[in-house]
Amino acid sequence: MPESTARTQVPIEDVQHLAWLARLSLTEAEIAKYATDLTNILHHVARLNEVDVSNIEPTAMAVEAEGNVVRPDVPRPSMPQERIIANAADTESGAFRVRAILEESA
């Protein structure tokens, strides 16, 4: 992120879009507060761009396992249905019930 962008206020519309992407219903006050917080935090972390990272590989995992970690393709019994749905607020015939899903998944 170029410093100039990080120093500018994160626009309210961007915060609203993020809230939609993350599926968080936020009040207007929360939106305003997060716009400020994000601006401040992003300003702080923009320091990362001072660091010369040319020829540096990214680290996604600090300690890697030796060799591939896989499991053999051996099925084991699943859990009983009543345990799988035990924590669900709304079920019907053993399935989870939700408000109508109108569109198709990605």
Place this chain on the structure above:
Amino acid sequence: MSDLTHLTIEQAAAALRAGETSSVELTQAVLARSEQVEPTIASYILPTPEQALAMAAAADQRLQAGDAPLLCGIPGAIKDLICTEGVQTTAGSRILEGYRPIYDAFVVKQLRAAGYVMTGKANLDEFAMGSSCETSAYHPTRNPFCPDCVPGGSSGGSATAVAADQAFFSLGTDTGGSIRQPASLCGVVGLKPTYGRVSRWGVIAMASSLDQVGPFARTVRDCAAVAECISGRDELDSTSSARLVPDYRAACGRDIKGLRIGVPREYFIDGMEPAVSASVRAAIEQLVSLGAEAVEVSLPHTEYGLSTYYVIMPCEVSANLARFDGIRYGVPKPGETMWDAYSNTRGAGFGAEVKRRIMLGTYALSAGYAEAYYVQAQKVRTLIRDDFAKAFEQVDAIVGPASPTTAFPLGAKLDDPVQMYLSDVFTLPASLAGLPGICIPCGFDEQSKPIGLQLIGRHWEEETLFSLSYAFEQSTPWSLPSNRARITVGGGL
């Protein structure tokens, strides 16, 4: 026996085997202690006294039969981020109120197999996001040394349960310092093992590339005993290591003569409380007097640790918390459409700090920004790891403070996220590098609030940390019962 709750795990285990006490008696003692201190300290989201007594009775039977593991019959507290089958696990969040996992976490299975006694589910910052235990959706926890102050976080309740003698040990989790910082603020021993040493299976994820489970205890040997019990390969955690788990208690008492300890110049900065700096320097002197050799080292990218962490962690958080939609578990909220219900559930179920981090991570991963934030942070993470690798060519461990400050008053940093995040400035780099770190008490400030010493080791070299910590502990008064939290019984703090 005078006060059972002051015993170390090893003393209690000996007393159990000598028939001087029983697990039920030990358990009743810590429960009685909890009854007195809990109204003030509030270590637990859910105390589990009935369960504790039942587990204690079972442990007593096993002890009578002989051949019981060390932790059999020993009361311990579990951070409420760690799943316990059939026992409410909330992660400190409203969204999981009433959630009863259908499985035990690996670490809980290990403790169960050893016959431990669960005293309760300890309070934490919501989803382990915080450094003060104040973001818990249930209640704050207070520092037993100073009830106006925070215990640190996120594993605040786990630290206070041990510090206030409500349990002999506890489990916490450490992502950026969530074991070491509260251990420092509460005057107890806390270990964050090497990334991959302990299975994370059944531990509600915050930032998966950083999270690690570890113990709190009142002494180094107790901490070693619990660490040994919970470590090891778990086929259900692909990042857990198959390396053999050493006898950590055997490392306690090993000669530390000739061990080289690195003192990073970047870990003594402006803004650190003078008492912290003085105590840590005195502790280094003490280690030198015991035969260790102090070497100045440099970890030049330390100043970028916080920024690196506050990009990588929220990115992982934003994905890890996406599953909480109220459909399969959790507390749903109504809405006109499916997406309304979805967003309302999450909007109402998560607290301010959790939402802040989700928003931050969503931003840092979104199209057009990922390269500048996420990928850049991962590259700086490489440099931070390389700093340690270079330092560890010269030294066997790195010493410094665990926290720049002692316990601070409740509310002091709650409205300023960056200030709060700075609490973890000395613990974050080791987390980013996946290194083991231990925090042990090393003194008090002028208000008698504890100060902690942090030791960071090479990957998989927890033993070195235990050797150094134990030598230090045995030659200093900081972990003696007389230096325990002075919260008194029957009012009058």
Place this chain on the structure above:
Amino acid sequence: MSIEWKVVVGLEVHTQLLTQSKMFCACPNDYAGAEPNTHVCPICLGAPGMMPVVNAEALRYGIMAALALNCHVPPFSWFERKNYPYPDLVKGFQLTQYKYPIGAEGFIDIETEAGTKPFRVNRVHLEEDTAKNSHLTSFSGEHYSLVDCNRAGVPLMEIVTEPDGRSADEAVAYLRKLRDILIFLGIASGRMEDGAMRLEANISVRTAEEEAQGILRKRCEVKNINSFDVVRQAIEYEIKRHIRAYERGEEVVQATMGWDAENGRTVFQRSKEEAHDYRYFPEPDLPPLRFTEAEVDAIRLTRPELKHEIIVRYESSLGLDRYRAELLAQSRSFSAYFEAALGLFANVDRVANVLLGDFLAQVNDRGLSLDDCALLPVSAADIAELARQWDSGDLTGPQFKQVLPYMFDKGVGVEPAKADLGIRKAEASTLGPVLDEVLAANADAVQKIQSGNTKVMGFLVGQVMKATRGQADPKDVEKLLCGRLGV
């Protein structure tokens, strides 16, 4: 003036893999017909604290497919989180090999009118299937949906092509060949009707000049297609729609479309602007995967033979013609069945004729499938024996035609069938009385033959065969008749 429009089609295929367990947990992978949420564990439920563990066999299948599609297998792969919230996505993200697929830059040769043409494959990657949603309406008229996690975490492989299709025919040829490859590898069922294999087509058109310059116009993606017929219809529909738009001077909006089967047309679902922001990043719960050349070579050497490879072998080493080779290689199981029979009776023509003649007729008449020949009532050993007896004359043609259906009916071998049907070979010496009878009853025919009309001989042989209920050898009968009649 009319422009000559050129067609561009790219294809994406999702296929479930036939492993025993799911992609990242040990739940059984055979959820079809199961009660909701009965093939589920905390991992595929996306319960808090759960972590994925990679199924080694799914990885092997991925590499096998990559090799069969002439892809190279990169030395390094790793799963990433594809973030989008949805009720059928239990973790709120899908694990998929995004930046590091398990196979890249391959091709499939397809037959076109202009000859063989390579259809390039861009990538092969592994991921996990989602839960299944169903949509209902309550008595009070309220619409709602149910989510069943049985399918969540089933191993899924995606194969993405370059935009190499120049017609609906080419697209379908590619898809048929791909499906054959996956089925012959034994890693996929290829069943489109129940969603085990799902098709997507990206369609655009352009002018001849644009084609010459390698320019592409806006494309539309038709998703969730479950048959070759529909994919053809959808492609043809989109081609017409695009051309019509351009010829009216309109633009085509880059979009995702669905197929409206009722009206035989595509329908708009969402535009590119509404596309998701998937925020991919490496799955921190899974260490990266590395493959050595030796490991990849071992899979290359042990992978099953593909349909087109079998056809070529049948032509070159068994001397079968292309038509019969293709029929015999129509399913992996049938070709194995054929080869098992051949192993017991090595007469290629006889065995092939038995299988491709009366055998196939029986299979078709009875509505049986060649997908798994182990389920047929007649074994390969029975077929070998049947072919042997027919070849040696132990069974006459008519007897053969009687025995085979009986074997299908009862699921018995050749000898028991013959015994049940009372079939034994009629010896020439025992035919005397029958010949007497037939000759006496057909005096006209006898006269005709004796006056030189030998064509009628066939009729007499037939009468004898009828009288012996087909148990005589027609050649023997003819010989005997000739002797009797002195011709």
